[in-house]
Amino acid sequence: MSRYLLQGGRVVDPASGRDEICDLRIEGGAIAEIGRLAPRGGEETIAARGLLVAPGLVDLCVHLREPGFEEAETIRSGAQAALAGGFTAIAAMPDTVPPIDNEASVAYVRMKGEEARGARVYPAGALTRGRAGQHLSEMGGMRRAGAIAFTDEDEAVHGADVLLRALRYASMLNAPILTRCEDKGLRGRGMVSTGLIADLLGLPSIGAGTEEIMVERNVRLAHSIRTDLHLMHISTAESLREVAQAKAAGVAVTCSVTPHHITFNEEKVKSFDPVYKYFPPLRSELDRKALIEGLRSGTVDAISSAHSPRGDAEKNLEFFHAAPGTGALETVFGVLYSRLVLTEELPLARLLAALSLAPARILRVPGGRLAAGEPADIACFDVSTEYSIDPAHFASRSRVTPFAGWQVRGRAQHVFVGGEPRLRDGKLAP
């Protein structure tokens, strides 16, 4: 294992509050020391002047589509896309075909993830067998095979009894449960947020209550058995009020939001452009602002790209028929750094915490910290040069993004995973 000295970067560690221009030494796959350091023989010096040196980003909800939809993404292309976006660890969602709901498929994702030499790929196992929301999956076996979390992801667990049993059962496995919040009955065939815009477009809609009712229910379930629970893709102000109240009352609930819900409001769907179709749908400007305020206050713990690569055949359709979701791993940091930090809407340390420290804590995996002894999962971003987001250069197989052509700052230059430079000068290591 080689030794590296990152020289003269702005080292920001949200866990300790460190934010200074200094050097960082990597040795034996770990961070050896941080400070004003003199180069030593036998180590490679990397000039980091003008770069932001941050903990490698961690994403708790990424869809890698393999097995089943390899034309949209593979574990390899997804892990490399993550790396290109500054991520050093991602949780792979189990909504593949067949779903990741048993030991063998968890082992498969892990193996493919290791071969990819991108970001670390942590498999998340299905909570229920076949993600059908009925019988608990073999979580114990999957945990042994390397699953780090359990979730039915885009199928919010509908039965309260099922979720309650799953929370109880998983509490012996030291692995978190992640869930979306959505009442299927209320959602119906809805696809845009309820309100004037939906009513003018004639599109079936999804009310805020569809989410809020389930946030309230899920918080109560977690509280009733004193276990922790993570709520994904929160989209409304009222949901956040619910989460804030629960946190104040001592419930071990955490939540995350997506970059698109932070960046856009429902006005975007007026174009009928399928790239703006997401579940949950884009909400009002008030909701969008509340998500940012939640990030400032800490009510929102984490940001997840919700990377949902899509092929042309499922996305380049009329809004009504198009698949929801968008690729996101390679745009998250640049877009959010430019839209939130440069505009001073959010302090840099908060953005980094939401993208690294918090998700690592929620997933109970290493990472998210820059301190001596921690694994050297590090991302260096060029925050001084503006660049144009060009989907043609994505490592992801999916070219779907709402950010094509955006001028942003914060492109990942160097990314270390376990002390190994897997991205150098913005290029994937061969």
Added chain:
Amino acid sequence: MTPPSREPHPDSRPNPRPEVVAGAATGASAGAGAPGDERRPWRRRHLLDVASLSREEIEFLFETARSFREVSTRSVKKVPALRGRVVVNLFYEPSTRTRISFTLAAQRLSADVVDFNGETSSVKKGETLLDTARNIIAMGVDTVVLRHPAPGAPQFLSERVQACVINAGDGAHAHPTQGLLDLFTVIDKLGSVENKRIAIVGDIRHSRVARSDMWAFLRFGAKVVLVGPPTLVPSSLRDIGVDVSYSLDEVLPEVDVLCLLRIQSERQEQGLFPSLEEYSRLFGLNSERMRRARPDVLVLHPGPINRGIEITPEVADGPRSAILEQVTNGLAVRMAALYLTAGGDA
């Protein structure tokens, strides 16, 4: 910020111009509004909705429609305005009158017309709208008249193909030629809709006709009230300046125009109202209600009519009904829409 794999916006290309035979198109003389005239109010290659049309554009289209209406009274009901152009009716939903209306409109302009029935054709083989449209357009089609169940489908198509796109109804979103012909008919009968009170009655939530009518009437200064049960009338629409009422009997005495919408029994099956009988009792237009309406009230219905449910036969066929005039005017409005989007001038 454009999404990936999109062709250049068609509006950025020069307008293809149909063959215009001097004086033969409409009999109107060239002058202000001639092709290439920057003041000419109609510059669109697509007709996607009413909401985005200006009053000037609509007036210009009506002017064109009036001159075309005269053509339909001649013994030879044909002008060579779109000779050599090809129009395809791309219909993904059942329709009789709209399709026939567009077909006749195109034929009277001497265009060639082809029908594509999305319900029986290659759609069943899984072909997407975009693929189907590109294939058809590759055969030299100039104008696509699209009826599709997905709101926004015509806009989606217009941003990705070369041809002119006319929306003949997209889900619950818009049915611009219907909205325009309804406005045209009311102006024709009443002279103007300025400050007139117009009720649109029925299943507003699922109605593309209501969404086009309300914009058309609002644009010309009418006072619009949407009437129906709360499950079928989105109250959010108040924000664009319409009134909402849940009682037909309350608004009845003060309205100048009643636009009734077709009620679909499917909505009852979805549980949005309890029964057709109750709907008819609360929101159906019958002779008894007509006695409480203004004597000069105008009754419109886009068809097809559910006789005895939203309207009784004696009202539909009665002296205040303009239903058949709507159909006649529809032809002229569609001729104008086909002609103007193709680049013709009035």
